[in-house]
Amino acid sequence: MTQDEAPARPGAQEWLPSDGGLEALRAAAPACRGCELWEPATQVVFSAGNPTAAIAMVGEQPGDVEDTRGIPFVGPAGQLLQRAMVDAGVAREDVYVTNAVKHFRFTPRGKRRIHATPEAAHVAACKPWLRAELAAVAPRVVVCLGATAAKALLGSQVRVMRDRGRPMPRETSAGTCVFMVTAHPSSVLRVPDVDGARDEAYAALVADLTMLPGLVAA
Ligand code: URA
Ligand code: SF4
Numbered sequence: 001m002t003q004d005e006a007p008a009r010p011g012a013q014e015w016l017p018s019d020g021g022l023e024a025l026r027a028a029a030p031a032c033r034g035c036e037l038w039e040p041a042t043q044v045v046f047s048a049g050n051p052t053a054a055i056a057m058v059g060e061q062p063g064d065v066e067d068t069r070g071i072p073f074v075g076p077a078g079q080l081l082q083r084a085m086v087d088a089g090v091a092r093e094d095v096y097v098t099n100a101v102k103h104f105r106f107t108p109r110g111k112r113r114i115h116a117t118p119e120a121a122h123v124a125a126c127k128p129w130l131r132a133e134l135a136a137v138a139p140r141v142v143v144c145l146g147a148t149a150a151k152a153l154l155g156s157q158v159r160v161m162r163d164r165g166r167p168m169p170r171e172t173s174a175g176t177c178v179f180m181v182t183a184h185p186s187s188v189l190r191v192p193d194v195d196g197a198r199d200e201a202y203a204a205l206v207a208d209l210t211m212l213p214g215l216v217a218a
Contacts, residue, residue, distance in 0.1 A: 067104035088209035146184025
């Protein structure tokens with residue numbers, strides 16, 4: 001794509017309400033035109049879970065099922081995450097779940113819609129929502145599920161496989177918050193199910209999540 005064809009991406013800021021907390025953010029998000037991803041998507045997928053949770057989990061973007069239902073992490077990756085949370089002793093009621101990008105980016109292929117990774121420019125355009133919701137929820141721990149969320153929140157230097165499972169305290173507007181990077185549940189589903197490789201990837205995700213109750217209590 002040449003410069004001339006690049007879509008306008010003013011970013012989400014001008015669609016953000018100036019006050020009213022999380023519910024005002026949720027109510028305003030459907031009108032966002034901060035980047036072009038709203039147009040082919042079915043609807044915005046804002047967040048789910050406990051708005052006063054101690055733990056926030058941040059994914060990449062809604063998938064096909066999430067786009068249709070308007071709820072994050074209800075498709076195959078969400079089901080795997082749910083199972084991993086149970087196995088790690090993390091109660092869903094203690095967690096707020098959201099995504100770095102709030103509209104589903106995909107490539108149409110026949111009747112199917114194939115997931116397309118959001119570009120850094122989409123993540124940047126959508127960042128005001130993420131920043132504002134995390135400020136409203138003020139979790140003690142933020143889990144970045146995969147590289148898109150990790151880069152959105154911790155910068156482009158982060159490497160999931162190198163940095164995963166390591167608590168990274170950071171000062172935020174809501175005080176000290178511990179960030180932790182782990183694998184995206186979709187990446188576990190993509191590991192070929194041979195020689196126990198997928199089970200190993202799943203166990204590594206569970207091992208990372210097992211640290212969460214201790215980080216919350218610390
Ligand atoms: N993958 C994500 O990153 N987020 C969702 O909501 C679903 C799948
Ligand atoms: Fe707005 Fe984010 Fe949707 Fe782009 S992806 S239109 S910035 S909510």
